Amino acid sequence: MSLLKAAGSAGPAIWDDSEMLECVAVIPEAPNVATFCFQAPSGALFDYLPGQFLTLELPVSGGPLYRTYTISSSPSRPTSISVTVKAQEGSLGTRWMLDHLQPGMRIKALGPAGVFSHHVHPSDKYLFISAGSGITPMMSMVTYMFDQGSEPDAVLINCATRPSEIIFRDRLEHMASRVPGLDLKFVVETNDRFKVWTGFQGRFNQLMLGLMAPDYLEREVFCCGPEPFMQAVREALAELGFDMNRYHQESFQAPAATEQEVPELDDVVPDETESAEIYFLHSDVRAKCTETDTVLNAARSAGLNIPSGCTFGVCGTCKVRKTAGEVHMVHSGGISEDDIEDGYILACCSHPIGKIEVEV
Structure with missing residues (x-):
């Protein structure tokens, strides 16, 4: 899809990846973060969808390194194109850019490409x-x-x-x-x-x-x-x-x-048509339910009491230990990662997947 052509432009040439990009500015944004602004040496304009990415060929020691970065500039400002990069621990390409890429240097780029754009998925909101x-x-x-x-x-x-x-x-x-x-x-x-x-x-x-x-x-x-x-x-x-x-x-x-x-998402999502079973170990009670029921609601339906407060996964009052099986838990900060590693769940926002066992 061409935004410039769609707008009826018949002016300067449109850049393609047969031409190298020239770095014209390096703008610090935050710790270990900088924006690199490029122009086409020929004066060509840039035509792409907002949200697309470029793949840069970086001349690091030992041979070229290819790294993909989302374009942070907008095609509504077509005389330049920018990527904003953040160096993570152990990063090679981004670290090279932050340490070595300066105005006047030219690098090879491939693209633009990608479908992550509001032009591909239009909406009113x-x-x-x-x-x-x-x-x-x-x-x-x-x-x-x-x-x-x-x-x-x-x-x-x-x-x-x-x-x-x-x-x-x-x-x-x-x-x-x-x-x-x-x-x-x-x-x-x-x-x-x-x-x-x-x-x-x-x-x-x-x-x-x-x-x-x-x-x-x-x-x-x-x-x-x-x-x-x-x-x-x-x-x-x-x-x-x-x-x-x-x-x-x-x-x-x-x-x-x-x-x-675009990869299909394979997240576990509770299904109201799938049955589940919870064994409350200390009470020696088994409760049948569906995957969309919470452990807290299943306990209440079985006549058991799990102390609770907010019921939104914030307060942590309903924390119980799971000793077997899998749950789908979406909490709001009421449990630590260490507790989760130790087998604890929040009953108010945990959904049983199949058969599980909890210490209640």
Whole structure:
């Protein structure tokens, strides 16, 4: 799909990957994060869909290294193209870029490609959910919406470790201040030492989602970030009854170039037509239920009492130990990873898959 041609442009040539890209600017964004801006030496314009990616050929020691990065710029600004990269522990390509790639250098690039774009999945209302550098395709799509001049209906949620690590924060806040239809939300895990944070804090969860985007069931959802984060988002949406056909994600590891390459999600989702059984070990009681029943509700139906509080997976009051079987648990921070490793679950938000056994 060509945005420039669709707009009726018959001006300068359109860049293709037979021409190298020239780095024209390096912009620091956050610790170990920078935006690299490129132009075509020939003066050609860039035509792509917001949310697509480039594959860069990086001349690292020992031979070229190919790394794929989402384009963070917007095709509404076609004289340049940018990628924003974050170096993780042990990264080679991104580390080389941060240490060596400077204005004036030229590199080979392949693309653009990809189907993670609101142009591929059009809707009247959008919800963008990202973590860390997963903000990059969202930045491209939101900038495109901003540049169109009409007011979008989009909620953008970005999660980061701390406020200083929120990528594009100033630019996003500027756009949101100018366009009321762009609703911006940030979530951080911890404060910065010398700067007060008054927004959402903790692990992104269902309760936050309901507060940030109460009409999430009506929105087309785009998600990008580390796989554990995206899995948590998928589970939260599925648990809340969201139509997962309207959920789209882009992986850090394997972005899809075509619709056929988009992997099918194989998450475990409780099925109301599938039967389950819970053995309450200390009470010597067996309860039959379905996979969509919670352990807490099954216990109550069997005449057993599990202490509980919020029933949303926040308070941790209903924590019990599972000694056998598998559950599908979507909690909101009320249990630690160490407890989960030790076999504990929250009864209020755990669904039995098949037969399980708990110490109740």
